[in-house]
Amino acid sequence: MKxxxxxxxKLFELYHRVHRLVNESMTEEGVSLARSKFLFFLSKLGPCRSTDIACALNFAPRTVTEAIDGLERDRLVMRKPDPEDRRAKIVSITETGRAVLQAAEHPRKQLIEEIFSALDDEQLDQLYDIVSKLVEKTDDIRKRKEEAEAAEIAVAR
Known part of the structure; x- marks a missing residue:
């Protein structure tokens, strides 16, 4: 067990070190790792509501609103009224946002390549398989917990 x-x-240590290095390299190019998640999401899926972003990225709505405020202030995203719901706004990435995201992507990829160059192809394949098994197990555990919670709610009714 030890x-x-x-x-x-060690996995958590690696994650935090890689996260910090990637964040630093991306920030030097104009966008932090956290901000790039929003921009990447918007660049892939197109304009959407902030509630969609919160749901997709598993963030609190308030966190998304604050992040969008900052991105909008820096002209990386823009808000427009939602034609289907006048209370809501549609958020989209701007051309400036796309350019900043693209500029930050290169150092991120370069850094990841450098870190993982410590492994040969066979080791990379093994690591991929191992991490995939762990991801699958966490998904199984999450599903089991959700089913147990649903069962408890059904019993309580």
Missing amino acids: KTFEVSD
């Missing part, structure tokens, strides 16, 4: 926690701790 080895399980040691490996887990």
Whole structure:
């Protein structure tokens, strides 16, 4: 069991170190990793409501609103009235936002390549398989928890 926690701790350590390095390199190009998530989402899916962004990225609506305020202030996104709901706004990425996102993407990819160059092709394949198994297991656990919660709600009714 001790080895399980040691490996887990190493994975978290790796994640945090890579996250920090990637964030620093992207920020030098004009957009942080966190902000790039919003821009990437908008560039792939197109204009949408902030509630759609919050749901897709699993963020609180207030967090999304604050992030969009900052992105809009920097002219990376724009808001327009939603033609179907006058209370809502449609958020879209601007050309400036696309340019900033593209500029930040290159150093991110370069850094990831450099980090993973420590592994040969066989090791990369093994790591991919191992991480995929762990992702699948976490999905199974999440599904089981959601089913248990749904069952508890059904019993309470």
